[in-house]
Amino acid sequence: MLEWFNNFNFVLLISFTKNMKKALLIGLSIFILIQLIRPKMNIDNSNSLIDKNVTEFPVDINKVLVNSCFDCHSNNTKYPWYNQLAPFSWIIAQHINEGKEHLNFSKWNTYNTNQKNHLLDEIEAVIKDNKMPLKSYLLMHDVALKKEEKELVLNWVQQTKSRLKNE
Ligand code: HEC
DSSP: OHHHHHHHHHHHHHHHHHHHHHHHHHHHHHHHHHTTOOOOOOBOTTOHHHHHHHHHSOHHHHHHHHHHTHHHHSSBOOOOGGGGSTTHHHHHHHHHHHHHHHOOGGGGGGSOHHHHHHHHHHHHHHHHTTOOSOHHHHHHOOOOOOHHHHHHHHHHHHHHHHHHHHO
C-alpha cells in the first residue's frame, strides 16, 4: 500500500514538472511574441515647438514642467530602459497618448485663450490635489513636485491667467 502511494506521488511529481515546463514555455513564448508589438515612440526630432516653449514659459517654470510633466505632456518623452519591454512599453504609450490628449505643452502656443485658461485651471487643480504626476510614474521617477515647486507653478498659473485677461 505504502509503495503504491509512493509511486503515485512520483507520477504526480513528474506530471507536475511536465506541466510546469509546459506552462513556463507557453508563458515565455507569449512574452517573446508580445515584444513584436512596439508602440510608436513619442520623439519629435524637429524640437522646434519645444524651443518655443522655452521662450514662452519662464525658465524656472519650464524646468519644473520638463522635469515632472513633459514625459507625458509634450512631444518628447525621455524613455526609461524598461520601455524596451512589453507590456511596460504599452502602458507608457497609453499614458503619453492620454496625457497629450488632455494637455500638450509642446502645442501650448497653438491653444487659444479659452483653451489656455481652461488648461491653467486644470493644472492648478491637479497640482493642488497632488494628482499629477501620476502615482504609477512616481514609483519609478523621483519627481513629485516639492512645496516650492508647487508654489512656483501655482503663482505662474495666476500670473498667466491675469495676463490672458488683459490681452
Ligand atoms: C506618467 C505620465 C504623466 C505625467 C508625468 C504627468 N501626467 Fe498629467 N496626465 C496624464 C494622463 C494619463 C492624464 C489623463 C488621465 C487623467 O486625468 O488621469 C493626465 C491629465 C492631466 C491633466 C488634465 C486633468 C483633467 O482633469 O482632465 C492635467 C492638467 C495634467 N495632467 C497636468 C500635469 C502636470 C502639471 C504634470 C506635471 C506636474 C503632469 N500632468 C504629469 C499623465 C501624466
